[in-house]
Amino acid sequence: MKIRNYWNLRDFGANLWENASRPKRVAIALISIGFVALLPFMGASFLATPIASYDAVLVYPVGMFVLMSLGLNIVVGKSGMLDLGYVAFFAIGAYTMAILGTTTKLNTWEVMPIGIALSMIAGVLLGIPTLRLRGDYLAIVTLGFGEIVRLVLLNSSWSKGPNGIANVPMPPNIGPLKFELENQKVFFWVVMAMILLTIWMIRRLTVRRPGRAWEAIRQDEDAAELMGVHTLKYKIWSFTLGAAVGGAAGVLYASKNLYIAPEMFTLNVSILILACVVFGGIGNIWGVVIGATILGYLPDRIRFISDARLLVFGLVLVIVMNFRPDGLLPRKKREKAIVKREANA
Amino acid sequence: MASTRKTLLKLDNVTMKFGGVTALNGVNLEVKEGEILALIGPNGAGKTTVFNVITGVYKQTSGIVDFDGISLGNQKRYQVTALGVARTFQNIRLWGDMTALENVITATDVHKKSGLVGALFGFPRARREETENRERAMEILRFIGIDEYSDRLAKNLPYGVQRRLEIARALGTGPKLVLLDEPAAGFNPAEKVELAATIKRVRDAGYTVLLIEHDMSLIMGISDRVVVLDFGTKIADDIPSVVQKDPRVIEAYLGVPADAS
Numbered sequence: 001m002k003i004r005n006y007w008n009l010r011d012f013g014a015n016l017w018e019n020a021s022r023p024k025r026v027a028i029a030l031i032s033i034g035f036v037a038l039l040p041f042m043g044a045s046f047l048a049t050p051i052a053s054y055d056a057v058l059v060y061p062v063g064m065f066v067l068m069s070l071g072l073n074i075v076v077g078k079s080g081m082l083d084l085g086y087v088a089f090f091a092i093g094a095y096t097m098a099i100l101g102t103t104t105k106l107n108t109w110e111v112m113p114i115g116i117a118l119s120m121i122a123g124v125l126l127g128i129p130t131l132r133l134r135g136d137y138l139a140i141v142t143l144g145f146g147e148i149v150r151l152v153l154l155n156s157s158w159s160k161g162p163n164g165i166a167n168v169p170m171p172p173n174i175g176p177l178k179f180e181l182e183n184q185k186v187f188f189w190v191v192m193a194m195i196l197l198t199i200w201m202i203r204r205l206t207v208r209r210p211g212r213a214w215e216a217i218r219q220d221e222d223a224a225e226l227m228g229v230h231t232l233k234y235k236i237w238s239f240t241l242g243a244a245v246g247g248a249a250g251v252l253y254a255s256k257n258l259y260i261a262p263e264m265f266t267l268n269v270s271i272l273i274l275a276c277v278v279f280g281g282i283g284n285i286w287g288v289v290i291g292a293t294i295l296g297y298l299p300d301r302i303r304f305i306s307d308a309r310l311l312v313f314g315l316v317l318v319i320v321m322n323f324r325p326d327g328l329l330p331r332k333k334r335e336k337a338i339v340k341r342e343a344n345a
Numbered sequence: 346m347a348s349t350r351k352t353l354l355k356l357d358n359v360t361m362k363f364g365g366v367t368a369l370n371g372v373n374l375e376v377k378e379g380e381i382l383a384l385i386g387p388n389g390a391g392k393t394t395v396f397n398v399i400t401g402v403y404k405q406t407s408g409i410v411d412f413d414g415i416s417l418g419n420q421k422r423y424q425v426t427a428l429g430v431a432r433t434f435q436n437i438r439l440w441g442d443m444t445a446l447e448n449v450i451t452a453t454d455v456h457k458k459s460g461l462v463g464a465l466f467g468f469p470r471a472r473r474e475e476t477e478n479r480e481r482a483m484e485i486l487r488f489i490g491i492d493e494y495s496d497r498l499a500k501n502l503p504y505g506v507q508r509r510l511e512i513a514r515a516l517g518t519g520p521k522l523v524l525l526d527e528p529a530a531g532f533n534p535a536e537k538v539e540l541a542a543t544i545k546r547v548r549d550a551g552y553t554v555l556l557i558e559h560d561m562s563l564i565m566g567i568s569d570r571v572v573v574l575d576f577g578t579k580i581a582d583d584i585p586s587v588v589q590k591d592p593r594v595i596e597a598y599l600g601v602p603a604d605a606s
């Protein structure tokens with residue numbers, strides 16, 4: 001119980017936000033964004049990652065994990081569908097960038113919408129036949145989909161099979177902001193912008209009709225359908241939006257890594273991203289952000305203990321999930337009326 | 346008189362089999378616009394199955410379900426709701442992690458046009474519909490008399506309020522016909538009286554009501570007609586005072602021939 005009280009960041013944050021006036025909210029948002037944007041400059045502090053370059057770690061895994069976790073959270077957290085093949089959309093985005101980037105003159109920003117569109121199409125094509133399934137069945141089919149995409153990439157000539165695709169171009173500079181391998185601050189800001197866009201999208205949808213439909217589907221799909229929710233349509237939307245975010249992350253990843261190969265898109269990635277979502281707090285945007293940040297950052301922060309780091313990583317996961325089974329910042333709707341009444345009392 | 350009213354729902358020779366179990370056996374049923382029709386019968390008689398067939402949860406083995414001139418047989422569940430049939434559940438099935446108001450708003454969405462893109466970019470129609478839905482849902486909560494609970498999570502509501510919220514949510518879909526499956530289950534006599542008044546108000550507001558209920562006094566007080574099911578077969582269909590005296594009905598309920606008692 002004590003742990004819960006100390007750790008009740010969620011209610012603390014929610015109270016702060018709810019009781020703030022509009023200008024105050026803008027201020028809170030801007031200060032938070034500013035703080036995160038300055039993170040790459042703090043490499044000399046205790047945050048530093050030994051061995052790995054600090055600002056590179058912030059881009060991948062941290063930023064990418066946050067982005068993908070937010071995307072997966074739309075599917076798993078918001079509408080309650082267990083997707084174990086999320087890496088497929090990441091792979092589709094990455095290969096779109098790699099192939100178009102090496103064979104055409106299109107740059108990263110021009111490939112981005114194409115990569116997103118292809119991921120979404122894949123999402124719809126997979127979704128229409130499979131989203132009638134529920135629970136474990138859906139999990140198994142999506143798991144299969146993830147593996148199929150990887151195996152196709154591994155065995156096709158257009159994807160250069162196991163050799164992968166090298167010499168993927170970096171994004172063109174945005175005005176004075178230069179994309180460089182030794183200094184990845186600009187990459188980080190781009191990931192951050194994509195994360196913010198995703199959060200904006202989820203928040204918009206959550207408070208309106210699509211969010212209600214997802215919530216109803218997650219809690220009782222039959223009841224939802226009997227109350228007039230076109231469940232299949234909203235499930236496909238959820239799946240497709242998740243795919244779009246994964247695809248966008250993939251395009252940027254290929255363009256940052258400059259080289260991609262099928263081995264980067266294994267089931268492990270899907271599981272790890274799912275772990276980020278569950279660890280942070282399934283269904284809660286801020287929980288997912290924090291969870292993905294920690295799980296992305298921790299292994300690199302403790303890299304100096306080399307082999308033992310995975311053990312520590314696993315231990316942290318187990319211990320935290322034991323004390324906080326719903327994640328660091330669990331989803332829980334607060335009752336506005338009660339909160340207000342208590343505040344007045 | 347009731348007989349001159351338009352027929353809203355018609356079950357024509359509907360049979361529903363689950364493997365070897367015949368839950369409904371050639372049931373004919375008519376619900377007239379603006380009436381409260383009670384559907385009664387012993388446990389396992391097939392009452393809930395009637396609702397499940399109407400709302401598309403099950404596809405009938407044979408027979409026709411016609412609502413307002415449209416055959417419901419080929420409609421998806423959400424389409425049946427959109428056509429104007431809404432129901433409650435015998436075992437409460439609210440969305441527990443939503444507030445009472447959100448439960449009803451979600452139901453009001455069914456007749457709205459704006460979709461995901463509109464919601465994302467805040468198109469005027471999407472915003473207008475959000476406001477309309479919220480106001481409509483609040484109106485319904487007030488109508489059912491549970492508006493003071495609007496911001497409470499459904500799962501934290503007292504049992505009686507949850508039952509009423511089920512009705513409110515059904516009304517949220519803007520139905521012509523409301524199917525209530527034992528809305529007074531677990532109520533004490535005082536609560537039942539109150540609920541009977543609510544159901545009457547629902548009817549007087551222009552909704553047609555098909556009501557499953559075990560409590561005879563509640564039924565006799567408010568229903569225009571009573572249909573009795575026993576082992577999936579309709580054994581009576583008349584005004585309450587006649588049904589009450591029907592020997593077959595008494596037998597079905599007491600399990601012995603009426604004259605033997």
Ligand SMILES: Nc1ncnc2c1ncn2[C@@H]1O[C@H](COP(=O)(O)OP(=O)(O)OP(=O)(O)O)[C@@H](O)[C@H]1O
Pocket residue numbers: 363366367368386387388389390391392393394395435
């Ligand atoms: N999905 C199903 N599969 C198999 N049998 C079913 C199914 N649904 C209902 N039945 C059977 O159909 C019969 C009628 O059930 P139904 O639920 O309609 O009864 P009811 O009149 O609503 O009873 P109660 O008053 O207990 O709610 C029962 O024998 C039941 O076991």
Ligand SMILES: [Mg+2]
Pocket residue numbers: 392393394435
């Ligand atoms: Mg029943």
